[in-house]
Amino acid sequence: MTTDLSIAQAAKLEPITKIAAKTGLQPAEIELYGDTKAKIKLPVTDRKHQSGKLILVTSINPTPAGEGKSTVLVGLGDALNQLKHQTIIAMREPSMGPVFGMKGGATGGGYSQVVPMEEINLHFTGDFHAITSANNTLAALIDNYIMRDNTLQLDPRRVIWKRVEDVNDRALRNVVTGLGGVMQGVPRETGFDITPASEIMAILCLATDLADLKRRVNQIVVGYTYDQTPVTVGELGFGDVVTILLKDAIKPNLVQTLAHTPTIIHGGPFANIAHGCNSVIATQTAMKLADYTVTEAGFGADLGAEKFLDIKTRALGANPDAVVVVATIRALKYNGGAALADLTTEDLSSLEAGMPNLLKHLKNLRQYNLPLVVAINRFTSDTEAEINLVKQACATLGIEAITTDAWAQGGQGTQDLARAVVKLTEQANDFQPLYDLDADVAAKITTVARQIYGAKEVEFSKKAQRQLATIKANGWDQLPVCIAKTQYSLTDDPAELGAPSDFVFHIRELVPKLGAGFIVALAGSMLTMPGLPKVPAAVKMTIDDNGKIDGMF
Known part of the structure; x- marks a missing residue:
């Protein structure tokens, strides 16, 4: 059986020194961690690329059916390089909690993976x-x-x-x-x-x-x-x-894809709790070294992309030149009420019922005045009728939807998307964050809840109200907000799928994170320490006497 792990283990990797040379990094500018990993020494001196294009990849809300956002991200980076555009991928490091729990890794899949996969998903560079x-x-x-x-x-x-x-x-x-x-x-x-x-x-x-x-x-x-x-x-x-x-951890990590595209992996904040983006240093480094930097934001666009655009851009000093929204037919049907076991059967009714989730994310991102494209991450069970339904729905907003096959074909299956993205980055954009930092914290939270999630109002617990007063008294009102909520829904209730509206959004607690530079707002029952599922992924993993791992993805 072909799995992500078996594909990764069969790959022939290039020496990391060769990957570094592709970016223009000199041997003295990297620290080797074996033959296939390196850290980039700081500061990286100025290069000719002082304003490389930045592409943000995000998605609809995650479902058990999977969206393949990281797979599309890697396939897009590979495709851009295959089309002779010097490109670097910038990703987050996976957490071992989800790797051993339920979610899995974060290095892509199939023939659109970052390697060495096992090492990146485990201890990596520490x-x-x-x-x-x-x-x-x-x-x-x-x-x-x-x-x-x-x-x-x-x-x-x-x-x-x-x-x-x-x-x-x-x-x-x-x-x-x-x-x-x-x-x-x-x-x-x-x-x-x-x-x-x-x-x-x-x-x-x-x-x-x-x-x-x-x-x-x-x-x-x-x-x-x-x-x-x-x-x-x-x-x-x-x-x-x-x-x-942290003196070594602050240095970005350099690895490669199966197609040998240089990839910088650094930092791994959760998007459902923290701000969900790789490091500013990694993104800035990639933009110095490449014509195109392809990066990601965690979970759905309501979490990762919102935080990228309202928090990270302020520290980065740059905004994306184009945004890719990843969706699957399977996940949209699940949002429309189809059972998990029935997602491989053509079901135009459920697909149409689930489309509002994708359309809501597209309308949300339009508020930032950025060029958008939808990547339909295609599965073999998708029918032409289903694909056309998605394309036609996106077209009503004037947004193109393009099918990709990054898992099976790697960059070759993502080249149509790459060509469209290049055209989008050439458009002028008038990027605008969602809220002004001068607004108070309650107003910022309310703006995100109404304009991104679709809430009618925000209800602050008595504890949160006291904390709002403390924040104001200490002069912390000027910070952006980082809302911690379920990734599965636009609301604070993971069972509410699709695109609910006119609901009450509940804030139970506020935590000042002055070092990070934002206020965390804990919504609903969101936890900052996850638990393991009934059958953790860890119990399915094995290692033989030669150190070969199996059962990981």
Whole structure:
């Protein structure tokens, strides 16, 4: 049986030095991690490409049927190179939590993959471990500070900094630390988040260099004093040690696709909790080195693309020249009420009922004044009638929908999309973020909920209302908002598929992330530490005596 893993394991990779040479990077500008991986040394000196085109790939809301956004992303990058456009792909690093849980990896699939696939999906170059260590070192220093002199009078009950692990471990969501007597610390309630949801991850992905990273680390609010004054890492004097642990992780990672397209993979914030984009440094580096940079935003456009356009662009200092929205016939039929087992059967009725989800995302993205194209990620079960229905529906908005076959054909199956994207990037655009930073936090959240999700109103819990007052009193209103909600629906209820409207959107809690530079708004029952499914992917994986892995995707 042909699987993503078997295809990746059969591939012949080029030496990473050869891949680096394709980008113009010199041997002295990379640090080798074996023969097939390297880190790019910073800063990357100026190149001739000071304004390479940026292409953003996003999608409809994810479903169990799969959308193949990363597969289309990789196929598009390969296709652009095959058409003689110097191109670099910029992606996020996968989290081992979903790899061993349910979602799977994040390196594409079929013949549109980034390799070495197993290494990227597991420990890679150790970036996630460095972020986890930096986060937890800070947590240990905070607890030690409270136990010792606690000069600033940091209230143990008001510490908001949590520990993290890159594992789906629901048992760690709520814990009590410091038990066992006076010398074991001060007992307090806390918990664990998953590493991709951490503020350290967001900081790494939004920092423009090491100095900016250190500045952001020092701005982290770890908690409040007994009189409710915020306490930062800088005030505690812990910023340097956290930065020291991240000095190598901040360097972008260079790998390749099966077709040997240079690919920079760096950072991995979740889009349903954090801002869902690869690092600013990686994107800036790619744009310096290539004519076209193809990048992604996590989950559906209501999460990843909105955060890319309203958060990342402000740090990046650039906006996309074109946006690709990935959809599948299968997923649209699922949104229209078809059962998972029936998605391979032609069903124009369910497809038509599910089309509003795609059309809603397209209308949302139009608010940013960017050129759009739809990529229909084709499966063998899709019929011409179904494909034509999608194309005709998109045409009513004046948007072209193009079929792709990136999984089976790689870049060859994505060249029509690549040609269309090149034309789109040549159009002038008048990019405009969704909201003004001068608006207060409640107004920004309401704008996103109404104009992106389709909500009628936003309901803030009593806790969130108190936190809004704290945010305003501390002068944090000027920050963008990062809404943490389910990825499966435009609402805060994962069961509400399609494109609901006129619903109430619920905000239960607000968390200031001053280092990252945004306010996180937790919606509905969204959790910052996922759990494992009944049958985790981990139990299906095997390794033989020679170290060969099987059962991974």
